[in-house]
Amino acid sequence: MAPTLTLSPLQAKVLAVMQEYERNHAAELSLPTVARLHILAEQYDRAAADHAAESDIATVAADVAEELSLAEAGTIRRAAKAVELGMPGIICRARAADMEPNEIARQLGATGSYVRRILRRHPALLAEARARAAEEKGKSPADTSTVPPACCAVAASHLMRTGEQTGPMAFGHSLDCPTRAT
Secondary structure, three states, X not given: OOOOOOOOXXXXXXXXXXXXXXXXXXXXXXXXXXXXXXXXXXXXXHHHOOOOOHHHHHHHHHHHHHHOOHHHHHHHHHHHHHHHHHHHHHHHHHHHOOOOHHHHHHHHOOOHHHHHHHHHHOHHHHHHHHHHHXXXXXXXXXXXXXXXXXXXXXXXXXXXXXXXXXXXXOOOOOOOOXXXXX
């Protein structure tokens, strides 16, 4: 005969609260961790490589479908969309920290042309990121060469209105304009 456990009324209440907490937060407790997301990303990178076989891609697809619950997949999907919304700011912040566009692209799993296109389309965001980076380094934005000159704002405004890109000298850019390389 198995021994029975007798709980005091206080112990029973504590146990009931703990069980209710576990039930209410079970979904949160099973959310994907950053480490798990890294593993998924690495599996995808290997399968998506130019030399990968179709069977590798199918294996990753099957593993993801088997491992993730619908709630987890939805959470990851929404998080990916949120990251995509913030991508211009993320890229501009990395560029303001003097990271080269090709290195940014490598870390994002994107192309260098994608990163440069984002930088061209968001000159005000890049200028803001550069000013913030300068402030963090203890410099006034006016004291740094990383703040784009007014000609860049004019060129960006022209790009937004017409969709036409202009050459670096079209609006008075000098050859040493800090945004010319981006």
